[in-house]
Amino acid sequence: MECKQYEQAIAGLTEGVISKETLLAHLQACSSCRMLYNAWAFAGEVIADEKSAQVSPFIHTRIMANVGKRAQGAHGWLQGVALARVALVWFALVAGLFGGWWVDGFNHDDGKQAVYIDYFYTDRMSIESGWLNNDFYEE
Template sequence: MNCQQYKAELTSVKTLEELSDAAKQHLSSCSQCKALSQSYNHFLQFADAEKKIEVSPFIATRIMAAIETDNAEQVPAIIPWLRVIAVTLTMTIGFTFAYLSDKRQTVMADLLLTDYFDVENNAFEIETAWFEETTQSENNIN
Protein backbone atom coordinates (compact mmCIF):
# COMPACT_ATOMS: atom_id res chain seq x y z
CA MET A 1 0.00 0.00 0.00
CA ASN A 2 1.29 3.48 -0.83
CA CYS A 3 0.65 6.82 0.95
CA GLN A 4 -2.19 7.91 -1.37
CA GLN A 5 -4.08 4.66 -0.84
CA TYR A 6 -3.56 4.98 2.91
CA LYS A 7 -4.89 8.56 2.94
CA ALA A 8 -7.96 7.48 0.96
CA GLU A 9 -8.67 4.66 3.40
CA LEU A 10 -7.99 6.86 6.44
CA THR A 11 -10.62 9.40 5.42
CA SER A 12 -13.20 6.68 4.86
CA VAL A 13 -13.07 5.31 8.45
CA LYS A 14 -14.41 6.77 11.69
CA THR A 15 -11.80 5.26 13.99
CA LEU A 16 -8.23 4.04 13.46
CA GLU A 17 -9.28 0.56 14.57
CA GLU A 18 -11.33 0.22 11.39
CA LEU A 19 -8.21 0.38 9.17
CA SER A 20 -7.34 -2.69 7.11
CA ASP A 21 -4.32 -4.86 7.92
CA ALA A 22 -2.45 -3.48 4.88
CA ALA A 23 -3.08 0.08 6.10
CA LYS A 24 -1.86 -0.79 9.60
CA GLN A 25 1.26 -2.38 8.14
CA HIS A 26 1.91 0.74 6.03
CA LEU A 27 1.37 2.88 9.13
CA SER A 28 4.13 1.04 10.99
CA SER A 29 6.62 1.69 8.17
CA CYS A 30 5.76 5.29 7.15
CA SER A 31 6.44 8.19 9.56
CA GLN A 32 4.47 10.74 7.48
CA CYS A 33 1.34 8.60 7.50
CA LYS A 34 1.81 7.94 11.22
CA ALA A 35 1.84 11.70 11.89
CA LEU A 36 -1.20 12.11 9.65
CA SER A 37 -3.02 9.35 11.54
CA GLN A 38 -2.31 11.03 14.87
CA SER A 39 -3.64 14.35 13.57
CA TYR A 40 -6.70 12.65 12.13
CA ASN A 41 -7.28 10.81 15.41
CA HIS A 42 -7.13 14.12 17.34
CA PHE A 43 -9.60 15.59 14.87
CA LEU A 44 -12.01 12.68 15.35
CA GLN A 45 -11.76 13.00 19.14
CA PHE A 46 -12.43 16.74 18.91
CA ALA A 47 -15.43 16.13 16.66
CA ASP A 48 -16.83 13.55 19.08
CA ALA A 49 -16.39 15.98 21.99
CA GLU A 50 -18.22 18.69 20.05
CA LYS A 51 -21.12 16.35 19.36
CA LYS A 52 -21.59 15.83 23.09
CA ILE A 53 -22.07 19.55 23.82
CA GLU A 54 -25.74 20.38 24.19
CA VAL A 55 -26.90 23.58 22.59
CA SER A 56 -29.98 25.42 23.77
CA PRO A 57 -32.79 25.17 21.19
CA PHE A 58 -33.37 28.92 21.57
CA ILE A 59 -29.81 29.92 20.71
CA ALA A 60 -30.73 31.07 17.19
CA THR A 61 -33.50 33.30 18.59
CA ARG A 62 -31.12 34.82 21.12
CA ILE A 63 -28.45 35.46 18.50
CA MET A 64 -30.92 37.11 16.11
CA ALA A 65 -32.29 39.29 18.93
CA ALA A 66 -28.77 40.39 19.83
CA ILE A 67 -28.00 41.23 16.20
CA GLU A 68 -31.18 43.26 15.83
CA THR A 69 -30.45 45.13 19.05
CA ASP A 70 -26.92 45.93 17.88
CA ASN A 71 -28.21 47.13 14.50
CA ALA A 72 -30.86 49.30 16.12
CA GLU A 73 -28.22 50.98 18.28
CA GLN A 74 -25.82 51.57 15.40
CA VAL A 75 -28.20 53.26 12.94
CA PRO A 76 -29.79 56.44 14.27
CA ALA A 77 -33.31 57.23 13.14
CA ILE A 78 -32.22 60.43 11.38
CA ILE A 79 -30.20 58.65 8.68
CA PRO A 80 -33.24 57.49 6.65
CA TRP A 81 -34.52 61.10 6.58
CA LEU A 82 -31.14 62.33 5.42
CA ARG A 83 -31.27 59.84 2.57
CA VAL A 84 -34.70 61.09 1.50
CA ILE A 85 -33.52 64.69 1.62
CA ALA A 86 -30.34 63.87 -0.32
CA VAL A 87 -32.24 62.02 -3.04
CA THR A 88 -34.84 64.80 -3.33
CA LEU A 89 -32.16 67.47 -3.53
CA THR A 90 -30.18 65.53 -6.13
CA MET A 91 -33.25 64.98 -8.30
CA THR A 92 -34.25 68.66 -8.02
CA ILE A 93 -30.78 69.78 -9.08
CA GLY A 94 -30.80 67.27 -11.94
CA PHE A 95 -34.18 68.37 -13.26
CA THR A 96 -33.23 72.04 -12.95
CA PHE A 97 -30.00 71.48 -14.84
CA ALA A 98 -31.84 69.54 -17.56
CA TYR A 99 -34.46 72.29 -17.89
CA LEU A 100 -31.83 75.01 -18.14
CA SER A 101 -29.77 73.01 -20.60
CA ASP A 102 -32.80 72.44 -22.81
CA LYS A 103 -33.75 76.13 -22.79
CA ARG A 104 -30.24 77.10 -23.78
CA GLN A 105 -30.38 74.72 -26.76
CA THR A 106 -33.77 76.09 -27.85
CA VAL A 107 -32.50 79.67 -27.75
CA MET A 108 -29.41 78.65 -29.71
CA ALA A 109 -31.52 76.89 -32.35
CA ASP A 110 -33.80 79.93 -32.67
CA LEU A 111 -30.77 82.17 -33.05
CA LEU A 112 -29.30 79.96 -35.77
CA LEU A 113 -32.57 79.85 -37.71
CA THR A 114 -32.97 83.60 -37.43
CA ASP A 115 -29.43 84.15 -38.69
CA TYR A 116 -30.04 81.73 -41.55
CA PHE A 117 -33.20 83.38 -42.87
CA ASP A 118 -32.53 87.03 -42.03
CA VAL A 119 -28.99 87.43 -43.30
CA GLU A 120 -28.04 87.52 -46.93
CA ASN A 121 -27.03 83.91 -47.23
CA ASN A 122 -25.68 82.06 -50.24
CA ALA A 123 -27.21 78.81 -49.07
CA PHE A 124 -30.60 80.44 -48.79
CA GLU A 125 -30.27 81.83 -52.31
CA ILE A 126 -29.27 78.39 -53.64
CA GLU A 127 -32.32 76.81 -52.01
CA THR A 128 -34.59 79.53 -53.41
CA ALA A 129 -33.21 79.03 -56.90
CA TRP A 130 -33.59 75.27 -56.63
CA PHE A 131 -37.17 75.63 -55.41
CA GLU A 132 -38.07 77.99 -58.26
CA GLU A 133 -36.45 75.72 -60.85
CA THR A 134 -38.25 72.68 -59.50
CA THR A 135 -41.57 74.53 -59.49
CA GLN A 136 -41.12 75.74 -63.07
CA SER A 137 -40.17 72.27 -64.35
CA GLU A 138 -43.27 70.81 -62.70
CA ASN A 139 -45.44 73.51 -64.25
CA ASN A 140 -43.93 72.81 -67.70
CA ILE A 141 -44.66 69.09 -67.35
CA ASN A 142 -48.32 69.70 -66.58
Protein backbone atom coordinates (compact mmCIF):
# COMPACT_ATOMS: atom_id res chain seq x y z
CA MET A 1 0.00 0.00 0.00
CA GLU A 2 1.28 3.45 -0.89
CA CYS A 3 1.82 6.35 1.51
CA LYS A 4 -0.84 8.33 -0.36
CA GLN A 5 -3.51 5.92 0.84
CA TYR A 6 -2.28 6.23 4.43
CA GLU A 7 -2.31 10.02 4.08
CA GLN A 8 -5.94 9.85 2.92
CA ALA A 9 -6.77 7.72 5.93
CA ILE A 10 -4.96 10.14 8.29
CA ALA A 11 -6.98 13.06 6.95
CA GLY A 12 -10.22 11.10 7.35
CA LEU A 13 -10.86 11.11 3.60
CA THR A 14 -11.37 7.37 3.49
CA GLU A 15 -13.17 5.27 6.04
CA GLY A 16 -12.73 1.59 6.67
CA VAL A 17 -10.12 1.09 3.93
CA ILE A 18 -7.18 0.86 6.32
CA SER A 19 -7.50 -0.59 9.80
CA LYS A 20 -6.14 1.31 12.78
CA GLU A 21 -3.53 -1.43 13.42
CA THR A 22 -2.25 -1.30 9.84
CA LEU A 23 -2.02 2.47 10.00
CA LEU A 24 -0.12 2.44 13.31
CA ALA A 25 2.28 -0.19 11.97
CA HIS A 26 2.95 2.01 8.93
CA LEU A 27 3.50 5.08 11.10
CA GLN A 28 6.19 3.22 13.02
CA ALA A 29 8.10 2.66 9.79
CA CYS A 30 7.36 5.86 7.79
CA SER A 31 8.60 9.16 9.23
CA SER A 32 6.83 11.25 6.58
CA CYS A 33 3.41 9.77 7.37
CA ARG A 34 4.21 9.98 11.08
CA MET A 35 4.85 13.70 10.73
CA LEU A 36 1.59 14.19 8.84
CA TYR A 37 -0.22 12.18 11.49
CA ASN A 38 1.29 14.36 14.24
CA ALA A 39 0.46 17.53 12.34
CA TRP A 40 -3.12 16.42 11.63
CA ALA A 41 -3.66 15.42 15.25
CA PHE A 42 -2.22 18.73 16.43
CA ALA A 43 -4.47 20.59 13.96
CA GLY A 44 -7.42 18.95 15.68
CA GLU A 45 -6.13 20.18 19.04
CA VAL A 46 -5.58 23.73 17.78
CA ILE A 47 -9.11 23.82 16.37
CA ALA A 48 -10.53 22.37 19.59
CA ASP A 49 -8.66 25.03 21.61
CA GLU A 50 -9.97 27.85 19.45
CA LYS A 51 -13.44 26.36 19.47
CA SER A 52 -13.52 26.14 23.24
CA ALA A 53 -12.61 29.81 23.69
CA GLN A 54 -15.45 31.59 25.44
CA VAL A 55 -16.77 34.89 24.24
CA SER A 56 -16.27 37.75 26.70
CA PRO A 57 -19.14 38.03 29.22
CA PHE A 58 -19.22 41.74 28.42
CA ILE A 59 -19.94 41.17 24.75
CA HIS A 60 -23.68 41.20 25.38
CA THR A 61 -23.53 44.61 27.05
CA ARG A 62 -21.20 45.96 24.37
CA ILE A 63 -23.48 44.79 21.57
CA MET A 64 -26.64 46.15 23.16
CA ALA A 65 -24.95 49.48 23.87
CA ASN A 66 -23.83 49.68 20.26
CA VAL A 67 -27.25 48.68 18.99
CA GLY A 68 -28.88 51.28 21.24
CA LYS A 69 -26.51 53.93 19.94
CA ARG A 70 -27.25 53.01 16.33
CA ALA A 71 -30.99 52.91 16.98
CA GLN A 72 -30.80 56.32 18.66
CA GLY A 73 -28.70 57.61 15.80
CA ALA A 74 -31.25 56.37 13.28
CA HIS A 75 -34.11 57.82 15.36
CA GLY A 76 -32.29 61.14 15.63
CA TRP A 77 -31.75 61.15 11.89
CA LEU A 78 -35.42 60.47 11.25
CA GLN A 79 -36.39 63.25 13.66
CA GLY A 80 -34.00 65.55 11.81
CA VAL A 81 -35.63 64.67 8.50
CA ALA A 82 -39.11 65.32 9.92
CA LEU A 83 -38.04 68.69 11.34
CA ALA A 84 -36.38 69.59 8.04
CA ARG A 85 -39.65 68.86 6.21
CA VAL A 86 -41.68 71.08 8.55
CA ALA A 87 -39.07 73.84 8.23
CA LEU A 88 -39.15 73.53 4.44
CA VAL A 89 -42.94 73.88 4.34
CA TRP A 90 -42.83 76.96 6.58
CA PHE A 91 -40.05 78.46 4.51
CA ALA A 92 -42.07 77.91 1.32
CA LEU A 93 -45.14 79.57 2.87
CA VAL A 94 -43.20 82.58 4.18
CA ALA A 95 -41.20 82.89 0.96
CA GLY A 96 -44.44 82.76 -1.05
CA LEU A 97 -46.03 85.47 1.08
CA PHE A 98 -43.09 87.87 1.07
CA GLY A 99 -42.22 86.99 -2.51
CA GLY A 100 -45.73 87.92 -3.52
CA TRP A 101 -45.47 91.31 -1.79
CA TRP A 102 -42.08 91.92 -3.30
CA VAL A 103 -43.21 91.09 -6.85
CA ASP A 104 -46.36 93.10 -6.33
CA GLY A 105 -44.20 96.07 -5.29
CA PHE A 106 -42.38 95.88 -8.61
CA ASN A 107 -45.52 95.69 -10.68
CA HIS A 108 -47.51 98.20 -8.65
CA ASP A 109 -49.48 100.28 -11.16
CA ASP A 110 -50.59 103.72 -9.94
CA GLY A 111 -52.29 104.58 -13.30
CA LYS A 112 -49.48 106.81 -14.57
CA GLN A 113 -47.85 103.97 -16.47
CA ALA A 114 -51.09 103.22 -18.37
CA VAL A 115 -51.59 106.88 -19.23
CA TYR A 116 -48.05 107.19 -20.58
CA ILE A 117 -48.51 104.10 -22.76
CA ASP A 118 -51.88 105.27 -24.04
CA TYR A 119 -50.34 108.64 -24.69
CA PHE A 120 -47.49 107.15 -26.67
CA TYR A 121 -49.53 104.79 -28.84
CA THR A 122 -52.73 106.69 -29.46
CA ASP A 123 -53.60 109.89 -31.11
CA ARG A 124 -51.94 112.47 -28.85
CA MET A 125 -54.02 115.34 -30.11
CA SER A 126 -57.32 113.75 -29.21
CA ILE A 127 -56.04 112.99 -25.74
CA GLU A 128 -54.72 116.46 -25.28
CA SER A 129 -57.97 117.98 -26.52
CA GLY A 130 -59.78 115.66 -24.19
CA TRP A 131 -57.73 116.93 -21.31
CA LEU A 132 -58.28 120.53 -22.37
CA ASN A 133 -62.02 120.04 -22.68
CA ASN A 134 -62.27 118.21 -19.42
CA ASP A 135 -64.67 119.50 -16.83
CA PHE A 136 -61.84 119.63 -14.37
CA TYR A 137 -60.09 122.28 -16.40
CA GLU A 138 -63.34 124.10 -17.04
CA GLU A 139 -63.78 124.57 -13.33
